[in-house]
Amino acid sequence: MPILTKVSGALREAGVEFCTDAKSLFSASLDHARYSFLPDIVAYANGPDDVSQVLKIANRFGTPVSVRGSGTGCAGGCVPTTGGIVLDLHRINFIEIDPLSRIAHVGAGAITADVDKAAWAHGLFYAPDPSSHKYSSIGGNIACNAGGLRALKYGCTRENLAALSVCLPNGETVKCGLPLRKFSAGPNLRDLFVGSEGTLGVVTEAWLRLLPLPKARRAAISFFNGDDEGFKGVEKILLSEITPCVLEFMDSETLECVRRRNPQLQIAPGKSALLAEFDGTESEAEEGARRFVEILSDYGARMAKSEKEAEEFWQVRRKSSQAMYELGDSKVNQDIVLPFREVCGFFKFFKGLGRELNLATPVFGHAGDGNYHIHFMYYAAEKNARERALAGMEKAIFKTIELGGAVSGEHGIGFLKSKYMPAQHSDCELSLMKEIKKLFDPKNILNPGKIYSVSDISGLQPLRGVKLPWD
Numbered sequence: 001m002p003i004l005t006k007v008s009g010a011l012r013e014a015g016v017e018f019c020t021d022a023k024s025l026f027s028a029s030l031d032h033a034r035y036s037f038l039p040d041i042v043a044y045a046n047g048p049d050d051v052s053q054v055l056k057i058a059n060r061f062g063t064p065v066s067v068r069g070s071g072t073g074c075a076g077g078c079v080p081t082t083g084g085i086v087l088d089l090h091r092i093n094f095i096e097i098d099p100l101s102r103i104a105h106v107g108a109g110a111i112t113a114d115v116d117k118a119a120w121a122h123g124l125f126y127a128p129d130p131s132s133h134k135y136s137s138i139g140g141n142i143a144c145n146a147g148g149l150r151a152l153k154y155g156c157t158r159e160n161l162a163a164l165s166v167c168l169p170n171g172e173t174v175k176c177g178l179p180l181r182k183f184s185a186g187p188n189l190r191d192l193f194v195g196s197e198g199t200l201g202v203v204t205e206a207w208l209r210l211l212p213l214p215k216a217r218r219a220a221i222s223f224f225n226g227d228d229e230g231f232k233g234v235e236k237i238l239l240s241e242i243t244p245c246v247l248e249f250m251d252s253e254t255l256e257c258v259r260r261r262n263p264q265l266q267i268a269p270g271k272s273a274l275l276a277e278f279d280g281t282e283s284e285a286e287e288g289a290r291r292f293v294e295i296l297s298d299y300g301a302r303m304a305k306s307e308k309e310a311e312e313f314w315q316v317r318r319k320s321s322q323a324m325y326e327l328g329d330s331k332v333n334q335d336i337v338l339p340f341r342e343v344c345g346f347f348k349f350f351k352g353l354g355r356e357l358n359l360a361t362p363v364f365g366h367a368g369d370g371n372y373h374i375h376f377m378y379y380a381a382e383k384n385a386r387e388r389a390l391a392g393m394e395k396a397i398f399k400t401i402e403l404g405g406a407v408s409g410e411h412g413i414g415f416l417k418s419k420y421m422p423a424q425h426s427d428c429e430l431s432l433m434k435e436i437k438k439l440f441d442p443k444n445i446l447n448p449g450k451i452y453s454v455s456d457i458s459g460l461q462p463l464r465g466v467k468l469p470w471d
Contacts, residue, residue, distance in 0.1 A: 017044045019041075020041055044090075044091060067198035092107035092205075095114060116129070127153075145195040321364075330386065361374070407424050
C-alpha cells in the first residue's frame with residue numbers, strides 16, 4: 001500500500017479533516033512570493049490535539065509536513081517544496097484578553113489585526129504591525145519573527161511574546177515560558193522557536209504582551225531633493241533625542257512611481273521622503289512631531305494639522321509597494337538590514353548595480369531600524385531580465401553581509417534565501433543550528449528544505465496572474 005494511502009487512512013481514523021482535491025492543494029502550494037509546489041494532502045487542525053495527531057502520523061510514516069497559517073510570507077517558508085502534508089492552522093484562531101496581566105492568549109491562526117482590535121476594547125494594543133497584519137496569522141508572525149512599521153519603538157514579535165505552546169514532531173506538547181512579567185527558570189526555550197519557521201515544532205498557542213493604547217498619534221513628513229539628502233535627514237533624526245514609533249523612508253524612484261499613479265498627492269518630481277509618526281500622550285505626540293519638523297526645517301518638513309492630512313501623508317507610504325510596478329511587471333526583492341553607518345555606502349553600490357544591469361532599483365523601508373526593502377524591477381517578456389535581476393540581487397545580498405548586515409529583518413529565510421545562510425553564518429553557527437534541528441526533529445519531517453538546506457531558485461519562475469486576498 002502506498003505511503004500516502006496509509007497516511008490518509010491514519011488521518012481519517014484519527015478524526016482529522018483533510019483534503020486532496022486540486023483546488024485545496026493549489027491554495028496550499030504557495031505564499032506571497034508565488035512559487036508553487038503542490039502538497040499531497042492538506043490537513044486542517046481545529047485545535048492542538050489535531051496538530052499532535054497529524055505530527056504523530058507524519059513522524060510514523062516519515063512524511064514531510066509544512067505548516068501554514070495565512071500564507072502571507074515572502075520567503076517560501078510555508079511552501080511544501082518536498083510535497084507531503086500541509087498542516088493548516090487557520091481554524092485555531094481564538095483570542096482571549098486578560099487586561100489585568102496585559103496578555104492576549106491566542107491561537108496560532110489568530111489574525112494579527114484581530115488581536116490588536118480585541119485589545120483596543122480594554123484600552124490596550126498589540127504592537128507588531130507587519131504590512132500584512134489584516135491577513136497574517138500570529139503563528140506565521142512567530143515563525144519568521146515578523147516586525148512592521150512600529151518595530152522601531154516597540155520591537156518585533158519576539159519582544160512582544162511572553163510564552164508559547166509548541167507541538168513537537170513526535171506529537172508531544174511543550175510549554176515554553178509562562179505569561180508572567182518575569183520568568184527565569186532555566187534556559188529560554190521560547191526563543192528557539194521564534195524565527196525557526198516551523199522547522200523545530202508547531203506553535204499552537206501564544207501568550208502575547210499588550211501595551212496601553214496611546215492617547216494620541218501625530219504624523220509628520222519631509223520631502224528631500226534626492227536620496228543622499230534624504231539619508232542625511234534620516235541621520236539627523238536618529239542622532240536626535242526623539243523616538244518616533246514609525247520612521248519610513250521612500251527613495252526617489254519609489255516616490256516617482258507614487259507621484260505618477262497618485263497625482264492627487266501633489267508630490268514634486270525628483271523627491272525622496274521620510275514619514276514619521278509619534279505616539280503617547282497628547283503632549284508627547286505633539287512634541288515629537290514638532291521636534292521632527294524643527295530638526296528637518298531646512299527640508300520643509302511639516303506636521304499634519306488634521307487626521308485627513310495625516311492620512312494623506314500615510315498614503316505616500318501605503319501606495320509605495322504597488323506603485324513600483326510603474327517600473328516593470330515583475331520584481332526580485334529582499335528585506336535586508338544594514339548597520340546605520342553603512343546605509344549610504346550600500347545604496348551607492350545598489351544604485352550602481354541598477355545602472356550596470358539596466359534595471360530600476362526602487363527602495364523603501366523602515367529607516368529607524370535599518371530594515372530596507374530593496375527591489376530590482378523588470379519586464380518578464382524582456383530577454384534575460386530576470387536572470388540579470390537575480391544576479392544583481394545576489395551581489396546586493398553579499399554586499400549587505402560584507403558590510404555587517406543581515407539577509408532578512410522580518411521576512412525570514414524559507415527556501416528562497418537559504419543559499420545565503422553559509423555567507424551569513426560561520427560553519428560553527430550553522431552546525432549548531434543543524435544539531436538543534438536534529439535534536440528536535442530527528443526524522444526531518446518538519447519543513448524540510450528550508451533555512452538549513454541551500455536551495456537554487458535560478459531555474460524557478462513565480463506564477464503570474466495569481467490574485468491573492470491581500471493584493
